[in-house]
Amino acid sequence: PFTLRDKGMKHMVGKNWRDLFDLVIVQAGKPNFFTDRRKPFRKLDEKGSLQWDKINQLEKGKIYKEGNLFDFLRLTGWRGSKVLYFGDHLYSDLADLMLRHGWRTGAIVPELETEIRIINTEQYMHSLTWQQALTGLLERMQMYQDAESKQVLLEWMKERQEIRSLTKNLFNPQFGSIFRTFHNPTYFSRRLVRFSDIYMASISCLLNYDVNFTFYPRRTPLQHEAPLWMDQLCTGCMKTPFLEEMVHIR
Structure with missing residues (x-):
């Protein structure tokens, strides 16, 4: 209800919080708001009481209840890629708006804050760098089939597997990162990329x-492509350094 939202926003933002928004809609009833044409917009007075006047325009500073997306589009003219809509649920918030109406979408993923903190730890960066180095060494050196070389390769494979498990468990001992399973993106990660143009831990991230x-999309190299810029280089893709060149990593 509006009274609860009003008190919360006054506490977090200030008593004039409505001045920051072109439109304020409460109790929209998502996800039906995006698909059901039957519910019209209704206006609330300053006390939160429902008014029954027909809504012919949506005005800044007023409070509206319920409604539907089709009337919203008609009354505002906000269409297509001119709109950037944020939500915290891929299907009930973002999917229909992106697929059916062409809106730009932003996903709010609170877990991202923890994942980024882990990714930036020295332990994770060290482990991932050495894992990539081992992968490159295995790819390059597997052509040597003498007994001594085979033994070294087996030791590398064992160490690589241990590091893979370690980096996965840094996020969560049960299922790892919500974005990646070893080198593969998770189902959630693939859906996130499909239904959102941008994602972040909190809307406040945009204050930076x-x-x-x-924001420009990053070009991700395909398996047959060699990365050409530093933020996408991996040891296994291009020239693989010899062991003596990797000593400083360990």
Whole structure:
């Protein structure tokens, strides 16, 4: 209800919080808001009481209840890629808007904060770097089939598997990262990329960027492509250094 939202926003933002928004809609009834045309918009007065006047326009500073996406589009003219919509559920919030209406979408993933913190630890970076180095060494050196070389390769494979398990367990001992299973993206990660143009841990992350900042998609190399820029280089893709060149990593 509006009274609860109003008290919460006044506490977090200030008594004039409505000035920051072009429109305020409460109790929209998602996900039916996006698919059901039957519920019209209704206006609430300052006390939160429902008014029954027909809504012919949506005004800044007013509070509206329920409604539906089709009336919203008609009354605002906000269509297609001009709209960036944020939600915290891929299917009930983002999928229909992106697939059926062409809106830009942003996903809020609170777990991302913890994952980024782990990724930035020295233990994770060290483990992942050495894992990639071992992978490259195995790819390059497996052509040597003498007994001594085979023994070294077996030791490398064992160590690589141990490091893979270690890096996975850093996120969660039961199922690892919500974004990646070893080198593969998880089902959630693939759906996230499919239904969102951008994702972040909190909407407040955007405070780090200018209002005119443009986010460009990163080009991810395919398996047959060699990465050409530093943030996508991996040891196993291009020239693999010899062991003596990797000593400093260990």
